Amino acid sequence: MQVFSSTLDKAGRPCALRDCALCEGLCKLHRHGNYLRYEHPEGGTQVTVPRFLCPRCRRTWSVIPPNMFPYRSLPVTRFEGLLDEQSGLTGGGARPPPATQIETGCVRRAVKKLSERIPFLCGLLGQQVPLAQGPGIHWFWRALRELGPTQGILADLARDFKTSLLACYVSLKSPWHRARAPA
Secondary structure, three states, X not given: OEEEHHHOOOOOOOOHHHHOOOOXXXXXOEEEXXXXXXXXXXXXXXXXXXXXXXXXXXXXXXXXXXXXXXXXEEEHHHHHHHHHHXXXXXXXXXXXOOOOHHHHHHHHHHHHHHXXXXXXXXXXXXXXXXXXXXXXXXXXXXXHHOOXXXXXXXXXXHHHHOOOOOOOOHHHOOHHHHHXXXX
């Protein structure tokens, strides 16, 4: 299962009382090693992702570092900047550097997934997202960005709705949905 590091308190570890839905926080989570993840789509630098284990239910928890999507190597701020530019949200001055070929592919796949999830996300966010103002992804992205930075939106979706911006990952689903998920 996964939790964003931005949602953790000073201790920097998931809280079994809030996070472990399976055992309902009856045990304290124990440090259970880590794994490496690429920080950018081109590879190169890697980031260490800490893991924790619930001794009761034997589930592991990964703490996603800041500026990272679950299961994607494209940084959140880079995705946000490129999509802001495509949607016409950047001002006249500061523009992000042009995307590399690999980043362009990553952004294209992420935008495709996001556009498929617009009705679902509008249903979750309700009146926070204004009504459709035009076809395509760009009206939705502008409305979504009015809610705040993408990193905060990711944390809110994970905490409040047990989902993510680009997919309903099994690790973020509620316990009753996880039981029905295919192995």
